[in-house]
Structure formats: structure tokens, C-alpha cells
């Protein structure tokens with residue numbers, strides 16, 4: 001084969017590869033396996049937030065003794081406020097599979113289901129059934145009996161609190177000592193008595209970050225005059241499947257090239273001369289996520305580069321999570337800003353998507369620009385770090401517990417006053433390849449040290465142990 005035909009062949013092969021990988025990703029996504037949830041959002045109410053492929057098989061032979069091993073043959077009831085592709089339910093599903101992996105008996109209840117058939121619910125339920133999770137109706141005698149019999153009940157999200165009185169009625173008091181309440185929200189409207197009045201009496205609360213735990217402690221006291229139960233902070237971890245892609249150089253490169261090609265077809269620049277920044281949100285564009293301020297900062301960074309005549313590679317911003325059918329007003333504002341500042345060739349909007357890996361593989365820097373109290377945890381942050389990306393994040397919420405300022409990324413303040421610092425940080429990372437790579441590597445090491453699935457399992461295991469003891473003592 002001559003040189004040309006060889007390279008054509010290689011290109012074709014590569015394209016096939018890319019297509020195959022994307023196909024695998026989308027098949028497993030549509031098949032809705034989703035062993036992972038992205039906690040870019042602390043809101044779980046009804047929004048589809050996006051997600052992650054993951055994989056069919058569950059590796060049940062761990063390298064070391066499974067920390068959850070003591071849960072073998074325990075009966076665990078998981079109560080989810082809803083079943084959707086948003087962070088909360090998917091995380092609870094992850095727990096269901098971890099528990100099934102050690103031989104626990106796991107029963108699942110979805111409290112709020114739409115009356116009509118729902119494809120997502122259908123496939124998620126089947127996913128669970130396949131893995132031996134029992135799915136039962138939220139109401140009725142079976143639900144009550146299971147709750148009374150269970151060794152442990154996990155209520156997922158504040159909203160799931162509605163289920164207690166509605167279904168258990170006078171039996172509520174009997175089950176409270178064995179309830180672990182897993183909370184992922186950092187929003188004011190959850191502090192309502194009908195949702196959380198039983199909170200002080202459950203065995204414990206498990207919360208994704210110290211910032212969120214503090215917030216709950218203050219607010220329950222101030223708004224409702226109630227006290228939190230014993231509270232455990234459990235940072236999340238990356239799934240094994242995500243780590244596998246992140247650590248597979250070939251897969252990563254193929255995904256990277258594929259996504260870059262799809263974004264930059266009409267560009268005259270070669271793919272590698274650009275620096276891609278991304279402001280990534282599965283759950284769609286919304287003001288709280290700070291895409292508007294991100295775009296302003298991005299614009300400022302281009303201005304700085306122009307003004308100072310800096311030599312930097314061409315930068316592109318990718319805003320993932322676009323959904324014109326939902327957040328029209330805010331998104332129109334974003335798009336108008338892009339037009340007004342003539343940034344069309346610098347900013348790509350990508351529709352809301354379920355697959356995170358291709359985009360993370362394609363970019364150079366993750367911008368986590370959540371505003372106000374920030375992220376509850378921000379799972380996208382640890383995912384990006386797994387892919388050795390530096391993170392430019394707001395100094396708020398869970399982000400501060402993940403990103404080490406100056407080491408794995410750079411923090412800027414939330415709000416308008418963060419725009420210029422973020423712009424400067426963008427320029428800094430665009431100019432300094434070495435710094436970018438070093439920070440990325442540091443981030444990866446931090447993930448390996450603290451944010452893997454087995455770390456999360458260990459943390460959850462020690463909580464479950466205490467809750468079981470608590471339940472036994474009060475029986």
C-alpha cells in the first residue's frame with residue numbers, strides 16, 4: 001500500500017473505531033445502564049440530567065475484600081423520590097448495585113411515578129431487575145411489610161421524605177431508627193416540614209460534601225428549629241467504567257479526535273493547535289450554573305490576549321447541555337451574547353447529552369462555574385480530573401473540597417467579581433501547557449487517592465455499619 005492509501009486506510013479505520021466507540025456509548029446509554037450520576041447539580045427534582053454510559057457487567061471479584069461485605073444477606077429498602085436520569089436516582093442505583101455485588105437483598109421503591117408509560121423508567125427498572133434488585137410499588141402492604149422487615153432503609157433526597165407518612169402512616173416511628181437519609185440538595189425550598197420533619201429522628205444523614213452538610217445544619221435549625229441527626233459526609237467516587245475509559249489512551253484519543261472533528265469541521269486550524277475549554281452541564285443550561293458568566297469571562301480572556309498581543313493557541317469554548325426546548329429565555333440570552341460579541345466561531349453549543357466521556361476526552365480544561373452556594377459535590381469535577389484535566393472552578397460548595405487551588409486547578413469567586421479572575425486563569429492555562437499538564441496530572445493523582453468507587457464504598461460501608469448498630473440497639 002502506498003503512503004496515501006495507507007493513511008486513508010488508517011483514517012478510515014480510525015473513523016470506524018470512533019463510530020464504534022460512540023455507538024457503544026450510545027447503546028449503553030439508551031439501554032440506560034448508567035451506573036453513574038453527575039452531581040453537577042444539587043437539584044434533582046424532575047430534571048433530566050445527563051449521564052454517562054457505563055457497562056453491563058458488574059465485576060464482583062474485587063482485588064481486596066469488599067468493604068461492604070458485611071451487608072451480605074441483609075435486607076435493604078431503597079426509596080427514591082423518582083426514577084429518572086438525574087443525579088439522585090442514578091446514585092442510588094449505584095448503591096443498589098454495590099449492595100447486590102456483595103449479596104445483599106435489595107428492594108427498590110420509586111415514590112413518584114408519572115401515570116403514563118415512561119421509557120426511561122422502564123429501562124432503568126429493567127436494568128435493576130437484571131441485577132437482581134426487586135422493584136416494588138411505593139404503596140400498599142408489601143411496601144409496609146418490607147419497610148418493617150428491612151435491616152436498613154435508605155431514603156434518597158429530601159423529597160423522598162413524603163413517602164414516610166403517606167405510606168407507612170402509624171408505622172413511621174417504628175422504622176425511623178433504621179433510616180439512613182441520603183441528601184444531595186442545597187436549595188432553600190427543601191426546608192419544609194412535610195418533607196423533613198422526621199429528619200431529626202432517623203439513624204443518620206449522609207451528605208455529599210461538608211459544604212452541603214453545614215448548609216443543612218444551619219438551615220434546618222434556622223428555618224424549622226429542628227436538629228440534624230448524626231451526619232456523615234460521604235464524597236462520591238468515579239465508577240470503574242469511567243476510570244477505564246480515562247486510563248485507556250487509545251479510547252481517549254479516538255474520542256478526542258472524533259469530538260474535535262465534529263466541532264470543528266469548517267475550521268482551517270489543525271485539531272491540535274486549539275485549546276478547548278468546556279463549561280459542561282448535563283442538566284441543561286441554567287443561570288445557577290453560570291454559563292453566562294463563563295461566556296463573559298471567555299470573552300474577557302480573548303480581549304486580554306488581543307490587548308497584550310499574547311501568543312496563545314486558538315481557544316474554543318464548548319458549552320454542553322444546550323436545550324432550546326426548555327431553558328429558552330436564558331439560552332437565547334447566551335446566544336445573543338455570543339452574536340453581539342462576534343464569538344460565533346469561538347463558542348460551540350452542544351445539546352444536552354447522556355455521554356460525558358467523549359467531551360471530557362476532547363477538552364483541555366474544565367470550567368466548573370456554578371454560582372451562589374456552588375455545587376453540592378460536582379461529580380463532573382472528579383470525572384474531568386480522572387481524564388487529567390485541570391479545573392477552573394468557583395470557590396464555593398463541593399468544588400472547594402475537590403479542587404486544590406494552585407495544584408489541581410485554579411479557583412475564582414462566584415458572582416460577577418469572579419469574571420476577571422476566571423478570564424485571567426483561562427489565559428494562564430491557555431499559555432502554559434506545562435502548568436495545564438501538571439495540574440491535570442495532580443488532579444488525576446488526587447482522584448486515585450480519594451475519589452474512586454472503592455473509596456466511596458469504604459466511606460459508605462462505615463456509615464452503614466453504624467446505622468445497622470443504631471437500628472439494632474433500638475430494636
Ligand SMILES: *[C@@H]1O[C@H](CO)[C@@H](O)[C@H](O)[C@H]1NC(C)=O
Pocket residue numbers: 323324325351
Ligand atoms: C439540538 O437540539 C435542537 C432542539 O432543541 C435541535 O433542533 C437540533 O437539531 C439539535 N442538534 C443536534 C446536533 O442534535
Ligand SMILES: *[C@@H]1O[C@H](CO)[C@@H](O)[C@H](O)[C@H]1NC(C)=O
Pocket residue numbers: 395405406410411412413
Ligand atoms: C487561588 O490561588 C491563587 C494563587 O495561586 C490566589 O491568587 C487566589 O486568590 C486563590 N483563590 C482562592 C479562591 O482561594
